[in-house]
Amino acid sequence: MDQILVRGNGPLNGDIAIAGAKNACLALMPATLLTDQPLTLTNAPRLSDIRTMTQLLQSLGSEVASLQDGQVLALSSHAMSSHRADYDIVRKMRASILVLGPMLARDGHAIVSLPGGCAIGARPVDLHLRALEQMGASLELLDGYVHAKAPSGGLRGAVVDFPLVSVGATENALMAATLARGTTVLNNAAREPEIVDLARCLRAMGAQIDGEGTSSITIQGVDALHGATHPVVTDRIELGTYMLAPVMCGGEVTCLGGRIELLESFCEKLDEAGVSVTESERGLTVSRQNGAVKAVNVRTEPFPGFPTDLQAQIMAMLCLADGVSELEETIFENRFMHAPELARMGARIDVHGGHARVTGVERLKGAPVMATDLRASVSLILAGLAAEGETVVSRVYHLDRGYEKVVRKLRGIGADIERIREPAHE
Incomplete structure (x- = not known):
C-alpha cells in the first residue's frame, strides 16, 4: 500500500492549477442517464471517484470515453442495458445514489444499492427517497437495495420541502424533476456552487430551471432532454486546500482558476487570520511572509457558510496559529478523527x-500518521509540509478519491514530497 513522505523545507512559491470539481463532476456524470444524446464534460478531474462513477455508468449500459488525458469525458446513454446499480460498485462511493433519480425519471424504474464512502457519519439517503416519493415514486427497500418505480405516465411535479439541507438529495431531485410532468419546487434546497453547475448543465440540455444558488429551485418538466457540452466548475475544496499551503509554510502561491465567490466564507476566515488573498484573472494569490497567523473560530455550515470539507485543513493551519481557536462541526459527526493524528505531530x-479547541504551537514535528478519510489525509500532508523533519502519511488511498496529482502539484511549488511503497512486514 502506498504512503506519502513529506519533509518540511520552508516557504512555497509558484503556481498550482486547480482541477475541475470532484463533487460537481460526480453529479454531472449521471445526467447522461436523462437523455439518449451525447453529453460531453470538459475540465473533468482525474480521480478514482470519477473512475468509480464511470464503472457504474458503464454497468448500466452507458458509454463513457476518457479523452485528452482524462480531462474530457464523452458520455452517451442511448442504449441502456440495465437499471440495477450493484453493491459491488455503489459501496465504494456515496455519490452513486445519484443514478437513482435520472433512471427513474427517464425510464420509470431503477434498483440501486444503498451507498458507501468515507466513514465520517451516517449521511442517510432518506431525504433522496422522500423527495422522489413526493414526485409519485413507489419505493421499497429489499436486501440493501432501493427498488423504485414511477407511476404510469412518469414522475409528476411536486413541492418538496427538505427538512435539512442536503446537496445530494437536491441533486437527485433536481435531475428527476427535469423530466417530471408539471412543476417541481425544491424548498430548503442546497445552494452550493456544485448545484449551480448541475443546473447550468441541465439547462444546456434543455431543462427549464430557475432559482439555483438560492434556497428555492423551480423546475418545469419537459418531455425530453438533448445533448450538450459543459465545463466542470473549479474545485473549491482543492482550491481552499492549496491556498493553505503557503499560509502554513510561508511564501506566495497562485491557485490558477480560483475565484473568491467559490469560497467567500473561507476567504473571510483567512483575512481574519491575517492572510493576504488577492484575486486576478489568473486566479487567487495567497501569501504569508512573516509571523504566525492569528487564531480564528470556525463553524461549518451549508453553503454559503464555511465548508465542512475544509474543516480538517484549516484545523491543521490553526495548529500553528497565535492563540486559541474553536472549531464546531455541524454537518457530519465523527469528523475530527484527524485530531489525534495531528496531536502525534x-x-x-x-x-x-462536535467541538474542538486548538491551542497554537510554535512548531510541529514530523511523525508517522494515518489518514482516516479524504480531507483528513490532505490535512496531514499540509501539516507535514510545515513540520520539522519527516512525516509519513499512511492510508493515502483516500487521497486519490479527491486530489489529482497531489505530489506533482506540490512539488511544482517547491515542496519536498514523494509517494512511496509501505515497507513489507515480516
Whole structure:
C-alpha cells in the first residue's frame, strides 16, 4: 500500500492549477442517464471517484470515453442495458445514489444499492427517497437495495420541502424533476456552487430551471432532454486546500482558476487570520511572509457558510496559529478523527463531541500518521509540509478519491514530497 513522505523545507512559491470539481463532476456524470444524446464534460478531474462513477455508468449500459488525458469525458446513454446499480460498485462511493433519480425519471424504474464512502457519519439517503416519493415514486427497500418505480405516465411535479439541507438529495431531485410532468419546487434546497453547475448543465440540455444558488429551485418538466457540452466548475475544496499551503509554510502561491465567490466564507476566515488573498484573472494569490497567523473560530455550515470539507485543513493551519481557536462541526459527526493524528505531530487539540479547541504551537514535528478519510489525509500532508523533519502519511488511498496529482502539484511549488511503497512486514 502506498504512503506519502513529506519533509518540511520552508516557504512555497509558484503556481498550482486547480482541477475541475470532484463533487460537481460526480453529479454531472449521471445526467447522461436523462437523455439518449451525447453529453460531453470538459475540465473533468482525474480521480478514482470519477473512475468509480464511470464503472457504474458503464454497468448500466452507458458509454463513457476518457479523452485528452482524462480531462474530457464523452458520455452517451442511448442504449441502456440495465437499471440495477450493484453493491459491488455503489459501496465504494456515496455519490452513486445519484443514478437513482435520472433512471427513474427517464425510464420509470431503477434498483440501486444503498451507498458507501468515507466513514465520517451516517449521511442517510432518506431525504433522496422522500423527495422522489413526493414526485409519485413507489419505493421499497429489499436486501440493501432501493427498488423504485414511477407511476404510469412518469414522475409528476411536486413541492418538496427538505427538512435539512442536503446537496445530494437536491441533486437527485433536481435531475428527476427535469423530466417530471408539471412543476417541481425544491424548498430548503442546497445552494452550493456544485448545484449551480448541475443546473447550468441541465439547462444546456434543455431543462427549464430557475432559482439555483438560492434556497428555492423551480423546475418545469419537459418531455425530453438533448445533448450538450459543459465545463466542470473549479474545485473549491482543492482550491481552499492549496491556498493553505503557503499560509502554513510561508511564501506566495497562485491557485490558477480560483475565484473568491467559490469560497467567500473561507476567504473571510483567512483575512481574519491575517492572510493576504488577492484575486486576478489568473486566479487567487495567497501569501504569508512573516509571523504566525492569528487564531480564528470556525463553524461549518451549508453553503454559503464555511465548508465542512475544509474543516480538517484549516484545523491543521490553526495548529500553528497565535492563540486559541474553536472549531464546531455541524454537518457530519465523527469528523475530527484527524485530531489525534495531528496531536502525534505536536498539535494541542481538545475534542468534545462536535467541538474542538486548538491551542497554537510554535512548531510541529514530523511523525508517522494515518489518514482516516479524504480531507483528513490532505490535512496531514499540509501539516507535514510545515513540520520539522519527516512525516509519513499512511492510508493515502483516500487521497486519490479527491486530489489529482497531489505530489506533482506540490512539488511544482517547491515542496519536498514523494509517494512511496509501505515497507513489507515480516
